[in-house]
Amino acid sequence: MEKENRFWQIVFLSLPMAVFVILIIWPLTSSFYYSFTNWNGFNSDYQYVGFDNFIKILTDKLFYQAAINTSIWMVAAIFLPSLFGLVLALLIDSSVPGGSIFKSIFYLPICLSAVVVGQTWVWIYQPDWGLMNTVIGFIAQEKFNYAWLAKPDTALGSVILAWSWQQTGLSMVIYLAGLTSISEDLIEVCEIEGASTWQRIRLVIFPLLTPATVVVIALSVINSLKGFDILYIMTGGGPFNSSDTLAMHMYNESFKKYLMGYGSAISVVLFLIALTIIRIYFKQLKKVDEIYG
Amino acid sequence: MAELVLNNIKKSFGDIEVIKGVDLKVSHGEFMVFVGPSGCGKSTMLRMISGLESVTEGSIHIDGADVTHEAPSKRQLAMVFQSYALFPHMTVEQNIGFGLKLAKLPKKEIEEKVAEVARVLKITDLLPRTPRQLSGGQRQRVAIGRSIIRHPKIFLFDEPLSNLDAALRVQMRLEILRLHTRLKTTMVYVTHDQVEAMTLADRIVVFNHGKIEQSGPPIELYNHPANIFVAGFIGAPAMNLIATTLSTDKQGTYIDLDGLRLPFNLKANAVDKMSVTFGIRSEHLEVCTNDSPDFQAQVEIIEDLGSESLLYLQTNFSTEPLTVRVSPENDYRTGQKIGIQVDKSKMHIFDTETGRNMS
Amino acid sequence: MADIQLPHGTGAPSAKPFNPWPVVIFIILSILAVLFLAPTVGVLFSSIKTTKEIAFGRLWDFPTSVYWGNFADILSNPSVQGYFVNTLLITVPATVISITLGILNGYVFAKLPFRGSGILFLVIISGMFFPPQVILIPLFRLFNGLHLIDTLWSVIFIHIAMGIPICTLLMRNFFATVPNALREAAILEGASEWQVLTKIALPLSLPALAVLVTLQFTWIWNDFLWPLIFIQSDEKRTVMLGIVNLKGQYSVAWGVQGALSLLASLPTLIVFLFFQKYFIKGMTMGAVKG
Numbered sequence: 049m050e051k052e053n054r055f056w057q058i059v060f061l062s063l064p065m066a067v068f069v070i071l072i073i074w075p076l077t078s079s080f081y082y083s084f085t086n087w088n089g090f091n092s093d094y095q096y097v098g099f100d101n102f103i104k105i106l107t108d109k110l111f112y113q114a115a116i117n118t119s120i121w122m123v124a125a126i127f128l129p130s131l132f133g134l135v136l137a138l139l140i141d142s143s144v145p146g147g148s149i150f151k152s153i154f155y156l157p158i159c160l161s162a163v164v165v166g167q168t169w170v171w172i173y174q175p176d177w178g179l180m181n182t183v184i185g186f187i188a189q190e191k192f193n194y195a196w197l198a199k200p201d202t203a204l205g206s207v208i209l210a211w212s213w214q215q216t217g218l219s220m221v222i223y224l225a226g227l228t229s230i231s232e233d234l235i236e237v238c239e240i241e242g243a244s245t246w247q248r249i250r251l252v253i254f255p256l257l258t259p260a261t262v263v264v265i266a267l268s269v270i271n272s273l274k275g276f277d278i279l280y281i282m283t284g285g286g287p288f289n290s291s292d293t294l295a296m297h298m299y300n301e302s303f304k305k306y307l308m309g310y311g312s313a314i315s316v317v318l319f320l321i322a323l324t325i326i327r328i329y330f331k332q333l334k335k336v337d338e339i340y341g
Numbered sequence: 342m343a344e345l346v347l348n349n350i351k352k353s354f355g356d357i358e359v360i361k362g363v364d365l366k367v368s369h370g371e372f373m374v375f376v377g378p379s380g381c382g383k384s385t386m387l388r389m390i391s392g393l394e395s396v397t398e399g400s401i402h403i404d405g406a407d408v409t410h411e412a413p414s415k416r417q418l419a420m421v422f423q424s425y426a427l428f429p430h431m432t433v434e435q436n437i438g439f440g441l442k443l444a445k446l447p448k449k450e451i452e453e454k455v456a457e458v459a460r461v462l463k464i465t466d467l468l469p470r471t472p473r474q475l476s477g478g479q480r481q482r483v484a485i486g487r488s489i490i491r492h493p494k495i496f497l498f499d500e501p502l503s504n505l506d507a508a509l510r511v512q513m514r515l516e517i518l519r520l521h522t523r524l525k526t527t528m529v530y531v532t533h534d535q536v537e538a539m540t541l542a543d544r545i546v547v548f549n550h551g552k553i554e555q556s557g558p559p560i561e562l563y564n565h566p567a568n569i570f571v572a573g574f575i576g577a578p579a580m581n582l583i584a585t586t587l588s589t590d591k592q593g594t595y596i597d598l599d600g601l602r603l604p605f606n607l608k609a610n611a612v613d614k615m616s617v618t619f620g621i622r623s624e625h626l627e628v629c630t631n632d633s634p635d636f637q638a639q640v641e642i643i644e645d646l647g648s649e650s651l652l653y654l655q656t657n658f659s660t661e662p663l664t665v666r667v668s669p670e671n672d673y674r675t676g677q678k679i680g681i682q683v684d685k686s687k688m689h690i691f692d693t694e695t696g697r698n699m700s
Numbered sequence: 701m702a703d704i705q706l707p708h709g710t711g712a713p714s715a716k717p718f719n720p721w722p723v724v725i726f727i728i729l730s731i732l733a734v735l736f737l738a739p740t741v742g743v744l745f746s747s748i749k750t751t752k753e754i755a756f757g758r759l760w761d762f763p764t765s766v767y768w769g770n771f772a773d774i775l776s777n778p779s780v781q782g783y784f785v786n787t788l789l790i791t792v793p794a795t796v797i798s799i800t801l802g803i804l805n806g807y808v809f810a811k812l813p814f815r816g817s818g819i820l821f822l823v824i825i826s827g828m829f830f831p832p833q834v835i836l837i838p839l840f841r842l843f844n845g846l847h848l849i850d851t852l853w854s855v856i857f858i859h860i861a862m863g864i865p866i867c868t869l870l871m872r873n874f875f876a877t878v879p880n881a882l883r884e885a886a887i888l889e890g891a892s893e894w895q896v897l898t899k900i901a902l903p904l905s906l907p908a909l910a911v912l913v914t915l916q917f918t919w920i921w922n923d924f925l926w927p928l929i930f931i932q933s934d935e936k937r938t939v940m941l942g943i944v945n946l947k948g949q950y951s952v953a954w955g956v957q958g959a960l961s962l963l964a965s966l967p968t969l970i971v972f973l974f975f976q977k978y979f980i981k982g983m984t985m986g987a988v989k990g
Contacts, residue, residue: 050395052412053812056893060808064801064864071861072827075838082837089840136732144726153733156740159968161922163940164961167947168739171746171954177757179738213739273831277924281944295833303929308837319834326829393884414890426885430903440889487889 079319082312089308101313111314113289114297117204118321121293125272128212130264133219134257138249140220141227151224155217162214166281169210173197197283200290207282207291211275218271219264226260227253259340262333269329273322294318343404343417343494343527344369345390351398352385352551359385361551362399367495367529367544372521375531376538376574377548384499386548387531391420391497403494419488420497423504425480427472427487434459434468437486444491458486478509482516489524498530502537514540535575539563547571568696572620572689578651578666580620583659584693589613596690599658601636603683605690609699617699620689623651623664627682628673634680638663640673654681743965746958747771754954770959780960782935783942787921790852790938794859795916801860802867802912807897809868810875811883821872827865832925840929854930855938859920867912874908875901910978918968939964 083101087094105111136154140147157165172179173196185192196206230253238248276295279285285292285300292300294314302311345367352360360382367373375383388394390401392413400409408416427436435442437458438451446454459465462482472480481501488496498517502510518541521528532538538545539559546556547570555567559575566572572580585596594611595604596619603619605611629635638654641662650669653662665681673679690700745759748766753759774780809821839858840849848854878901886896902909927938937945943960946953972979 051410052893053814057808057812057814060804060812060893064805064868067801067857067861068824068827068864071839071857072835072864075835075842076830078838078841079834082841087841089837136729139725139729142722142725144722144729146726146729150729150733153736156969157736159918159972160740160965161924161940161968163922163924163943164743164965165739167943167957167961168743171742171759172739177754177759179742179760182757182760213736270828273829276831276833280924280928295831298833298836302837308840312837315834315837318831322830322834326826329829391884391888393887413888418888420885420888422881422885424879424881426879426881428882428886428900439886439891443890443895487885491889 076319079312079315082309083316085309085312087308087312089302089306094309097309101310104310105313105317110289110292110297111294114292114294117291118293118295120204121208121275122269122272124208125211125215125275126265126268128208129215130219130261130268132212132216133221133264134223136216136220137223137227138253141224151220154220157214158217160214162277163281165210165214166278169206169213170197170282172210173206198287200288203283203287204291207279210282211272211278214278215268215271218267222260222264222267223257226257230256258336262336266329269325273325294321344402345495345527345529346402347386347390347399348402349399350386350389350396350401352382352389352394353397359551360389360397363551363553365546365553365556367527370525370527372528372530372541372543374538374542374545375529375548376533376535376545377554378574379533381548382551383531383533383548387420387497387499387529390495390529391418392416416495417491417493418495418497419491419493420499421481421484421488421501423500425472425484425504427480427483429472431471432468433464433470433472433475433483433486436472436483437490439487440491454490455486458490461489462486477505478513481505481513485517485520489520494527496526496528498528500532501530503532503534510537517541536577539575545575547574549574565698566620566689567698569618569620569691569693569698570696572691572698576622578623578664580622580689581626581659581661581663582691583619583661583663585617585619585658587611587613587615587617587690599636599656601683603685603688605688605700607690607699609692609697611699616693618691618693620691621683621687623666625684625687626663626665627684628652628665628667629680629682632680635683636681637678638681640675640677640679643673643675645669652679654679743958743961746954747962749955749958751953751955759954767955770955771963773956774959774963779934779937780942783937783939784963786852786936787938787940790855790859790927791917791920794856794863794920795913797856798860798863798916799867799871799909799912801864802871803897803902805864805868806871806873806875807901809872810878811880811896811901812893821868825865825869827862828869832862836929843930849930850932850936851930852936855923855926858926858930859916859923863916863920866915870908870912871905874905878904907978910975914971914975914979917971921968 084096084098085094086097086100136150140150144150160168175181175193175195175198178196180196181192181194184194194202196202234252234256235248238252243251274295276293276299279291279293279296280299283291285296295318298311298314298318301307301314345365347363347365350360350363351358363386375386377383385394389396392408392411392415396409400407402408403416403418428439431439434455438455441451441454455468456465459468462485464479464482464486467475467479467483472483475483484501501517502513505513514537517530530537530541542559544556545559545562547554547562549570555562555571562571562575566575566580569582573582583598585598588595588597589611593604594607595602596617597603598619636656636658638656640652641655642653644651644653647669650667650671650673652665652667652673654665655662663681667673688700689698691698742759745763746754747770748763748768749759750767750769753767805824809817843849843854843857848857882900882904883896886900887893891899922940923938924940924944927941931937931941934945939960943957943964946957946960
């Protein structure tokens with residue numbers, strides 16, 4: 049039996065593992081290699097430059113700007129959609145009429161691509177006829193012409209709002225599934241014990257939603273780390289790099305300035321950040337698993 | 342029909358040895374039951390026979406051929422699982438004919454064989470249904486149908502009745518016995534239920550901690566348990582077991598139960614003052630009608646089972662209550678003091694340390 | 701706050717006076733729904749209005765007449781037709797193959813574990829967490845060396861690889877719910893491991909497959925980064941690149957862009973609606989039962 053198992057393990061795993069190693073693991077390790085070179089993307093004669101690229105990172109003002117923006121982006125892009133999703137899930141789960149229609153409406157943006165979402169929100173922020181200014185102008189009863197995406201103060205925040213609009217549906221769906229998995233009995237116990245609605249939510253429902261939160265956070269982290277497309281479409285990192293993130297910075301340095309060695313060094317930093325987040329996440333996951341199985 | 346021989350089988354999972362050397366021969370057409378508490382290794386043993394689990398040491402022979410490293414499908418056995426293991430996406434007909442289809446038999450032949458099996462098991466009506474539409478007993482019958490269609494050399498049953506309710510279990514037990522009578526195939530049956538073991542087996546093997554405690558026909562195990570474990574495991578209600586000490590004097594060996602001297606003729610060497618366990622079955626204790634009882638006891642609980650009643654008695658020499666079988670037409674009351682007589686020919690003495698039966 | 705009829709409030713005593721909260725919640729949800737729909741409605745409106753109308757600030761007015769010209773422009777444009785064909789040629793094979801590889805991986809991790817398979821599984825699924833930028837440059841060099849840059853193959857290959865972690869995770873979790881006894885029964889009946897996979901495990905895992913088809917199709921169809929890096933010539937562009945490219949071609953072509961955006965979103969919407977029932981169930985099942 050063991051011999052047969054070994055045979056099938058090899059038969060089944062060889063192709064997927066070969067693809068995974070060649071197209072994921074190998075490039076991942078090569079990134080480290082290129083980060084110590086000055087490769088420009090075309091010539092095959094490039095030099096080993098030691099830690100030059102990493103030293104350059106330390107003095108690169110744009111890198112700092114991108115790192116700060118990435119932190120803001122990550123925190124907001126994880127927190128906002130999760131919170132909105134939770135609120136929507138609680139509201140829909142209160143058995144209002146038309147619940148499934150609301151669910152579909154809030155979920156719809158997930159099916160749209162970052163390109164379509166980005167372009168749509170560009171129109172919302174459009175200074176002359178965008179929805180944002182139209183509504184504000186209507187309320188203020190005077191013409192409003194603010195260029196949301198062209199002002200360094202509001203560019204990143206505007207993209208985050210668009211992103212949250214798209215991602216909210218996903219966390220809502222997961223929270224809804226989490227809510228339906230909470231046993232009726234526990235809710236009835238609350239009623240017998242005389243808990244108020246807020247107490248019920250705070251003391252029973254929130255804690256029992258922990259497994260759902262774990263999933264929501266994981267998906268938000270995964271998606272927000274990859275949040276390149278929407279920034280590229282809406283601001284391209286501008287104006288004046290005010291919405292530049294590490295992913296965007298890496299793209300610009302590598303594929304616009306053709307500094308592939310330097311770009312690799314940035315991607316190595318990006319990798320180390322992701323690795324840290326994963327390690328923290330798996331540690332927390334273990335704790336949650338022990339309680340909620 | 343086939344003969345199955347297990348030769349010094351050992352099995353380890355990592356550092357943990359779960360089967361510690363098992364030798365056994367199952368003869369042609371024998372109905373062998375493996376019984377024991379959960380975790381005793383009986384199911385692992387069965388899975389090794391089937392080939393689903395590999396053997397760490399030792400060898401397995403079917404009809405003289407060494408199959409220790411043979412693939413499960415080449416061993417020509419069939420297995421009925423506790424969960425029935427019916428494929429939920431196939432109809433009953435497809436489930437029963439699955440093995441034949443894999444063997445690439447012509448469609449016509451498969452249909453005929455399935456129909457024949459269904460007729461024998463009286464499940465012809467169920468053929469177009471899927472497992473989810475069947476009751477527990479029906480599922481069990483389909484599982485049996487799937488196993489008999491290929492005429493295996495040996496049938497393996499892994500606790501097949503434990504998911505059924507009590508009434509159905511008795512009924513299926515009879516059907517399995519009928520099946521064995523008709524097919525006369527070698528069967529190995531695993532259960533933790535000693536009643537099932539007693540009623541089905543030609544021979545019972547009692548497993549404990551990965552070893553065979555005793556094997557033999559049911560009645561032999563009941564009347565002559567080789568050790569404390571078998572004595573306590575086989576038979577319901579369980580044998581009364583009382584911890585005491587052995588004494589020796591000029592007249593011979595005896596135990597002293599609160600002044601009652603019970604003499605023994607022991608096969609094994611007895612040592613004075615050694616710790617022993619006295620064993621007596623509930624039907625070998627009798628409520629005394631004359632005025633010279635062996636000992637006095639007080640009725641603690643009465644269980645009326647209809648066909649008989651069980652008295653649980655408190656005595657001066659045992660912390661556990663003694664069980665006594667009495668006729669259902671009785672007028673005992675809780676708290677009543679009664680006299681008890683011991684059937685001296687049915688007593689057992691076990692060495693408490695080794696568990697061995699010394700009588 | 702005290703009386704909101706929130707989750708599972710059905711057991712509340714009936715003696716209570718009229719409870720206004722369901723109505724309030726319904727109104728709140730309706731307002732949120734309108735806000736949520738606004739961007740999507742914007743795309744819809746833009747596709748049936750002339751660019752001139754939009755430029756005069758009438759995008760958000762309810763359309764009084766429908767202008768089909770944008771769609772006519774888009775559908776008669778040969779490069780746009782090419783964009784759709786290219787995207788389909790990338791999405792379909794990449795979806796099918798990445799799921800197939802995930803099935804093979806998932807089966808081994810669920811049913812044929814070996815020493816160290818747990819760690820290998822963790823390594824594979826942690827691939828989900830890394831931003832694609834980390835492997836971008838070496839891949840660019842690799843594909844450049846293989847002359848795959850500016851071919852659809854490069855995008856197909858990378859999507860197959862990037863899909864392996866999620867497909868492996870979901871399939872492993874789903875196969876884990878298929879009882880081991882079914883596999884063993886099939887093996888005793890003479891099935892090979894391949895037959896157990898194709899005849900037993902896969903037919904029982906259709907919901908998981910529905911989830912993966914939806915996820916993979918949506919991600920690959922909507923992806924922008926990889927084609928942006930690997931594709932250079934117009935005749936190899938995908939739809940998403942095409943939308944962005946359209947913006948560059950005409951400086952103001954909002955109506956045409958809206959029409960193309962709408963058409964580009966249809967395939968993923970259709971796939972989602974088609975598998976919706978399984979999707980949400982399988983998604984949470986695969987995810988929560990990690």
